Each structure stands twice: as C-alpha cells, then as structure tokens.
Amino acid sequence: MSKDNKSTGPTQRMLRVGELVRHALAAMFARGDVEDDALRGAVITVPEVRMTNDLKIADAYVMPLGGQHAEEIVAALNRNRKFIRGRVAPQLNLKFAPELRFFVDDTFEEASRIDALLRSDKVQRDLQADDEDGEES
Numbered sequence: 001m002s003k004d005n006k007s008t009g010p011t012q013r014m015l016r017v018g019e020l021v022r023h024a025l026a027a028m029f030a031r032g033d034v035e036d037d038a039l040r041g042a043v044i045t046v047p048e049v050r051m052t053n054d055l056k057i058a059d060a061y062v063m064p065l066g067g068q069h070a071e072e073i074v075a076a077l078n079r080n081r082k083f084i085r086g087r088v089a090p091q092l093n094l095k096f097a098p099e100l101r102f103f104v105d106d107t108f109e110e111a112s113r114i115d116a117l118l119r120s121d122k123v124q125r126d127l128q129a130d131d132e133d134g135e136e137s
Contacts, residue, residue: 014051021058021098022049024088029062033087038076042069047105051098058098061105070104077102 010018028034029044043065050059064073077084081100089097117123 010051011053014053014055017055017092017094017098018049018051018058020092021051021060021088021100022046024091025049025060025062025084025100028084028087034077034080034084036076036080038069038072042073044073044077045105047107055094056096056098057101059101059103061103061107063105074102074104 026046029046032039045063045065046060047063048061050061051057060077062070062074062077064070078101081102085097085100088100092098
C-alpha cells in the first residue's frame, strides 16, 4: 500500500473486521456477559467499530439506550476490556485479537445539534432571503 492510499479511508478488510467486532460486541452486551455494577441493566448499542490499518486496535463507539450515564458505561467497558477481548477474540478468526478501546458515540448528539441549528430563526431567515433572491432572478 502506498502512502497516498492511507488517506483514502478504510480498506474493505478493515470494514469487514470492524463489522465482525461490532456484531460480537453487540451480542456480548445483549447477553450481559460483562459483570460490572455500572453496566447492570444497561442496554448498550454499538453503532460503529473502526479498525486501525494493521487491525491491531479496534475503536468501538458505544451508546447506552437513552444516552444516560454514557461516560460511566464507557469507563466500565474500558476497565473490562481485557475480559471482553478474550470473549470476542475466538469469534473473529484472526491471527491476533485486536486491542479494544471504547468511546462514547456522539453522532446522534451531533446530528441533533445540526438539526437544531438548521431550524433556528436566523438560518430560516437566511433561507427565506435566498428564496426571495432566487425568485427575482
């Protein structure tokens, strides 16, 4: 792989392995295999897993249902990541199991913020002004 290809985004293999890790994590969380007080009763979704080029690190973006206590849940998952790695590794069929790192998934929050901006009075005024300018042309 040349230097130029590194900036083009994830390879098909990175995407495939990321999806395998995502599914394995989601199944594990659904079963409640991780015993930690912070995770008790939490329904955790795994919207995305990003793999490094060498497939040695998996960054898992997670969000508890309702978004409550997200930071605590991510901290608990990171405390238990060696256990989680040991349970997920056999399902991946890879030479080496990737190191897992957990992060709060903020894509929904960001989308809500953008939506609120687009609905703001100032943006609506600008859009109406653009429509009026377009009609005069």
